[in-house]
Amino acid sequence: MAEMTRPAAEAIAYEGEQPLGKLDDLVLHGALDLDCDERLWVPQSDSVVFRPLLLSVSQGYFVNILRVRKTGILSRHRHAGPVHALTLRGRWHYLEHDWWAEQGSYSFEPPGDIHTLEVPDDVDEMVTLFHVTGAYIYVEPDGTPNGVEDVFTKLDSARAHYASNGVGLDYLDSLIR
Template sequence: MAAPAEALPDIVVPAISDTDDERLWVPQTDCLSFRPLCLCVSQGYYVNLLRFVGGGTLGCHRHSSPVHAHTIRGTWGYKEHAWEAQAGTYVFEPPGETHTLVVGEEEMITLFHVTGALLYCDPDDPATVLGFDDVFTKLEKARAHYEHVGLGADYVDQFIR
């Protein structure tokens, strides 16, 4: 019944969105923080919770690879699309999609499974890449934050596979 000897250990996070420990949220912008759940450096993807407080946007970006999202609370959408995600909404973002995330004022928490790179683009010229996030930038930000707040730089290691 046991896993094969070569299998990686599982990751179990008992309560992903209900935590009183603010230190677990890694600040990314004024209104956006994230909580890593799985940082898969071997396959180039990450699973994290994004949390917006007070509404906001995540600038124009292009996905090299697929994204899966499951909304836990709040509302969000993309400037380029008419739909609005609410608690319970699942969204598939196909590779090649370029869009601008817009979030309502109510606290928003969504689980995003992101493969590959999220390329930040110039909204006036989306072919111009201004920066990027991937599993490695997420890992670096989380490690620095957890060290800064006293959890220790190695706190993030439990999420790496």
């Protein structure tokens, strides 16, 4: 790690040019406010919504908060890329693994992993921040694909939702990189 060369009072910002093609930074205040304006949550079903935080169409990943207000099986899927998850409320697990993601837990799911997400009966609400690279490929128990979800399907869902509920597309556009 670089050693500090000046006291904070003498801090000097970088004065050179930024790299050509560098994307703009994104700072989303209140990102973990789980009780935010309900219009920011994009419905996936009657009891499943997501709040996009970053939709990286240039690199093929998305960061969102998933909120599930039902118990039982949510989905069975295969990961085309790595997934990072931080459980914010409740708990969940995969039928194929012996670990549980509980509030405050971080989990990593490698590319190629196939699993079935279950929210147990004693959980009223599961909320997890997911960073998903690539796609979820939804599969039948035998592995036959039956659907896909990626940054572009997330973007399409959010665009339709925000265009119709008053949030507006400017908000969504601010999340795209």
